[in-house]
Amino acid sequence: VGADLAGAADVGRVRVLMEECLAAKGGEVSARTRARRLGGTWLQLSPSGRQRFLALLAEDFAVDHDAVADLAAELTRVPVAERPDVERRLRRALSASRRGLVRQLSAVPGGMKLVVDMRAELLDHLGPVGPDPTTETAALETAALELAALELAALNEDMFDLLLDWFDVGFLELRRISWDSPAALLEKVIAYEAVHRIDSWADLRNRLDSDRRCFGFFHPRMPDEPLIFVEVALARGVASSVQELLDLDAPQSALPDVDTAVFYSISNTQAGLRGVGFGDFLIKRVVEDLQRELPTVRVFVTLSPLPGFRRWFDTAEVGAVAGAAAITVDQVLALRTQLGTMSGTTPAEERENIRAELLRAAAGYLVRAKRGVAPLDPVARFHLGNGARVERLNWQGDSSPKGWKESYGVMVNYRYELSHIEANHEAFASEHAVVTAKAITEMLDPPRRR
Amino acid sequence: VGADLAGAADVGRVRVLMEECLAAKGGEVSARTRARRLGGTWLQLSPSGRQRFLALLAEDFAVDHDAVADLAAELTRVPVAERPDVERRLRRALSASRRGLVRQLSAVPGGMKLVVDMRAELLDHLGPVGPDPTTETAALETAALELAALELAALNEDMFDLLLDWFDVGFLELRRISWDSPAALLEKVIAYEAVHRIDSWADLRNRLDSDRRCFGFFHPRMPDEPLIFVEVALARGVASSVQELLDLDAPQSALPDVDTAVFYSISNTQAGLRGVGFGDFLIKRVVEDLQRELPTVRVFVTLSPLPGFRRWFDTAEVGAVAGAAAITVDQVLALRTQLGTMSGTTPAEERENIRAELLRAAAGYLVRAKRGVAPLDPVARFHLGNGARVERLNWQGDSSPKGWKESYGVMVNYRYELSHIEANHEAFASEHAVVTAKAITEMLDPPRRR
Amino acid sequence: VGADLAGAADVGRVRVLMEECLAAKGGEVSARTRARRLGGTWLQLSPSGRQRFLALLAEDFAVDHDAVADLAAELTRVPVAERPDVERRLRRALSASRRGLVRQLSAVPGGMKLVVDMRAELLDHLGPVGPDPTTETAALETAALELAALELAALNEDMFDLLLDWFDVGFLELRRISWDSPAALLEKVIAYEAVHRIDSWADLRNRLDSDRRCFGFFHPRMPDEPLIFVEVALARGVASSVQELLDLDAPQSALPDVDTAVFYSISNTQAGLRGVGFGDFLIKRVVEDLQRELPTVRVFVTLSPLPGFRRWFDTAEVGAVAGAAAITVDQVLALRTQLGTMSGTTPAEERENIRAELLRAAAGYLVRAKRGVAPLDPVARFHLGNGARVERLNWQGDSSPKGWKESYGVMVNYRYELSHIEANHEAFASEHAVVTAKAITEMLDPPRRR
């Protein structure tokens, strides 16, 4: 439950508390005490109370737009030599006082997590916006938003700027998560796992066995919270199915024999850090750590879902699908019909009929289906952007109902080769090139027989 | 030694490196590699090379003043609803790209210390400016500075903003420094001690004995560097002489008997953090820690120098001195003459003659001598600003030559009472009130006999 | 599975390995390598192979009884002045070489746990012997044992001597076990809990909640194994039922309010350490720790089972039961009949009828039923021997089927008062006095009405 901030008196009290936080009165030490009280107030609010709290923060502690306009006008008038001084005043005027409040909240004990969670709630109120700040900005540009919404969005931007700074990867600590980690931490791993649900402590234990690794990034001000973590299976050869990896009864690999590390799950845990990316660093750091620990491991691949494949295949314009997948329009239609009669429980033999064509469609989806100039698939965007290449498709790589629903069970391995990561990234960033293993290329453009 | 950056080619190479750091090309991971290279370059430069490096950073990666002017003009023209967007662009334009470079440098291993030291060098080049950023700002306002100097000053301001944020006291860790601390750390304590020089490891060991405490603030990104540290002596009663405290042969106090903690030395260690204050937090945190550890300790005082007393007494306008000290002009002149015949080695009996009048002068100096509205004495400004009060003056509290030279040997105890700190601070901050023990007040304004 | 040591060749190989461990050849470093190999051999043996390994160790590396006899004869002949030298040789001859082997095994990595587990298996083979070494000795004295059994028993004694020395409480470390402990450790707590089964990780989490404490003793050479641990519930007032404590849905106690610590479960974990007692130290250390952490806690009690009560009540000679319980023979017989018709699921109201008499019987059992001069109940022996007193009986303190089966659901609080522990212990040790709260005494010997 929690307080609601319904009445004007309540709102007024919180406003006064915010103002006191900003007032120099009583010195820095007292300011901290007040910030702690403000944080405590937030924690005890109901959802609607929190919405009011955010609105108050956004609107009453916004930039003074008139002061800014005055300074802008002044800048246009003063001689060049005086500009630096006006610029300085303008810069200060453009920094909303809510930034200072957020900063103060972040500095009290437990405050960093509080601010991250506060932004998560703010994002919920802002509604669906794209996954990166550029897009958020774009969303803002729609003039239809009224002032209040504009200030809420600007508060989000302020918080994003601050979090980007605080969660710079240089501040993060890579820690191994193992069966020797505190139960209080492992409990969070169970809760946060976003790709392949952890069903029990026994399931978790299997994922932390001697032939597994799990690493997470942690922030010194949120030491008990993994920000992102990756689960890795060590094996001889590349696993082609995630069920194989998650099977509690499967034998363990002997470490001296392993030559491959499969990154089969990467989970971001903090909704409030949306847009603050550190996934690419995580993978690179883990690859380096594993190479040091296990020099026999030479191949680093993911086993990744294609979250948008089924939707694309089922609903995209048929000609576009056919073009991307290098099959005919008729084949697409026939496949759609067949798939309409199947489900996650259709016997494997029966599904076998559509294997070749569906895999080709999946290859086409990854390589040719776009949103703008970038790959349509968000996971592909992430790994290709990090310098991986599309390595191999796995028929029925995820045989769970979820796998069927998402991508008709197809999974993909992206491969990270340290010596190619930079060039791949470069090609992707500058020319939007989707670097692809030869086998994939050949599926889409088979070498002509002579 | 070190490279000089003398030729245009050298400078050009560094500029290219800086530009590459800012370029998105190759992704974040590559950007870090380049930042590390840039940091390495800085470390290998000669003093003049570093000066050129700083100039390059300041001038070539400054705010684009024309772009700012254009946006300012645009802001004055657009309808109110479009202002937020222009404001956002303006805010970005006002953030110099050198800020991004400093941020990147700070994030590489060892980078935080590098940035702090870089600012220390920058401050050296900027020349004497006041101890706090407000004053720096003031310095900037003198229009005589040419553009290059303006940009250097603006670079300093950028660095100051960033450091203020990074070194927020919420990020700092209070650690006890003891004889069980690493020698590598203690070596730094010896080097950094700024008030009473540590002559040897034996001297240090004495200051870390069972009846002593030493605490410092540390930053997670500079874990081996104390940012500030305070030395505390535990005793029965308030020590009146620093030589007593530093005497290697003095007996130790038995902990169960102690009732007083004397803060006899506080040293800031990082020149590059000038203006980023955490001294007040340090004292308050240490007082709290000591109260928890040793509940019998009830009195917390400093034993502090009066660094400006002698200069003021010797050189200030004689009427002002007489007025402050509540003695006659003739007495001032007579005292000056007497002091002119004395030195640090004058026998104690002989000095005894001037004791009463000189102590009254010291009281007057602390309570009435001002720079603007604030106390003239910098140490008084610090402790009074933190909420302490002037408690007691100590005749020959520092009998060393340095003590004589600075303040004719007089020292002062400032007292911290947790229950009064906030009120004292408040009175000082809002009304510039110098809170003073009754004994001091009576020295300056003796109760009239009836 | 595992090797069986069936053939003479296999046994011979192990014997040679043992002999090589003892040989000085190749120096200490090589001896360690061989000891590691010997430990590895043990670990890979089947149960019967291990039995043969133990027999080999016991018989082939026993004391040389003839050499001992010769030295004994020599001692009886030599002049007094030469006795010390013969005594020294005799002492060495009396120390079997298997002691050296056990010592070497203990010193390799993982070796201490191996030796402890080895003794656990040895105890299994030796069959039921009393819980303390005195009794083991007694068992040995029965002349019927043949030589092989004698040597096995002597091996046990050798191992016991060594373990007693190695697991001296001065070497043990008290550690708090919490939800922040490694999962690998908590998993062992789940497995080792011997009093009230832990059903799930959720059950464990409840027992490690903010109003609970768990402490264990650890040995530096077995850092991942709790040797013994105790579970404590903090509450306002003394809990009267263990189900109340284990209820996952019960609200937590607020720490500032608690005044009582209930030790509701103590588990020894290492069968191989039988007879090496540290339970009494554990309780005393935990009481001291809790007093320091939570000064408001004043009452320290257990909530303990009466494991032998039902057997005694059901099967002991009826007159003895009546005498102990201060009820008539007829009442005993009537109670037995009634209990014969009840079970753990009999409605509480119905059981209520027998409450008063059964509780009196339980009091009699604790205070008057003996094995020799000591209490018949093993848990009573433990706590009274540690200086606790019998404080209170709890009707249906354990309402589980196990509770009914063991003691018709009755539980008892033993109370530890630091100021009385030594006197209580003394009274128990020297006069076998069962110190008892007044309420218990009055149950058995009600004050006469006047």
Next chain:
Amino acid sequence: VGADLAGAADVGRVRVLMEECLAAKGGEVSARTRARRLGGTWLQLSPSGRQRFLALLAEDFAVDHDAVADLAAELTRVPVAERPDVERRLRRALSASRRGLVRQLSAVPGGMKLVVDMRAELLDHLGPVGPDPTTETAALETAALELAALELAALNEDMFDLLLDWFDVGFLELRRISWDSPAALLEKVIAYEAVHRIDSWADLRNRLDSDRRCFGFFHPRMPDEPLIFVEVALARGVASSVQELLDLDAPQSALPDVDTAVFYSISNTQAGLRGVGFGDFLIKRVVEDLQRELPTVRVFVTLSPLPGFRRWFDTAEVGAVAGAAAITVDQVLALRTQLGTMSGTTPAEERENIRAELLRAAAGYLVRAKRGVAPLDPVARFHLGNGARVERLNWQGDSSPKGWKESYGVMVNYRYELSHIEANHEAFASEHAVVTAKAITEMLDPPRRR
């Protein structure tokens, strides 16, 4: 200062305290309290008081020799089947109650160090005995010792047995000692260094520089005391002079270039652990650690003194010296005369004349001079016994006055090759073979010209 235990009353009080420690009365917890008091008593005694304490412990808590004699007589009479039981009682009777007291003292906080230091004092009182327990035993065998001395010696043997067990190398922890170690530990390294005196903290810092390593063994019950430590210099090529290594101004080696680790100082620190050897383990463990850290290091040598060389050369029978050194008697006499005119300050050119012959004498000393069958030189005994070989002699390897006084400045490198250690040790242990590099062999037995 300290109490003297002079009067009978004092002695009586201590005896009662000792008896109470052994009495079961009051339980184990109380026994600990008494042991703590007994330890405190020891710590406050004067040297003569301590001597009386030790005598009391040795004589009043000795073996009951009559009881032992009775049991020995019984053993000679009983049938074979009853022997094990008598043996067991005999074994107990042969274990003096002072052993139990020492054990109890060791288990209180700080007690392990107390027992080690107690044995150091005991060894002082026992007077000069050989460096190893065998020899101590031998010393005991001289029948001239009276009873009191015999019991003191037996007390030493009891303590030795216990310490041998407690300080088993399996219990020890290898820790790196560095400039990041606590000053409180480094202070002890300065005090304990026994080979090349550490003159100052700057000298120590040089020995802990980036191209140096220092490792020590620690015991969990004495965590702040290094038991033994070794100083290692990393370099390109084998250093030939210790002054070179200790030169504060010498440049550091770049780690990637080093190929050699020179063990130039090994110090045992605890006089009370005499005979409890762990030096051989230390070297082997350090070699392994260094190989792991620095794979480019291939050569592991010592730079060792020849502490007995000068005494042997100056005072041994001239024919024996000539024979060992493969020079003529006249050459020996001439050399002695020349050396009589020289000192540590004789110019190097002048010393050069005797270089070849003196080095040959040193080789002869190491290889052929014996005490019994073992090398006369104690350092040679240590390293050869650990499996090293004599590798190289260094003319003026120690140019200090101490070096001249001990060995006319000659030093020797012993080399540890992991693949040969065991065979070398074996050859030394079984055949007393001094394994020697070819260059040394050829000095003593030059290949004939054909």
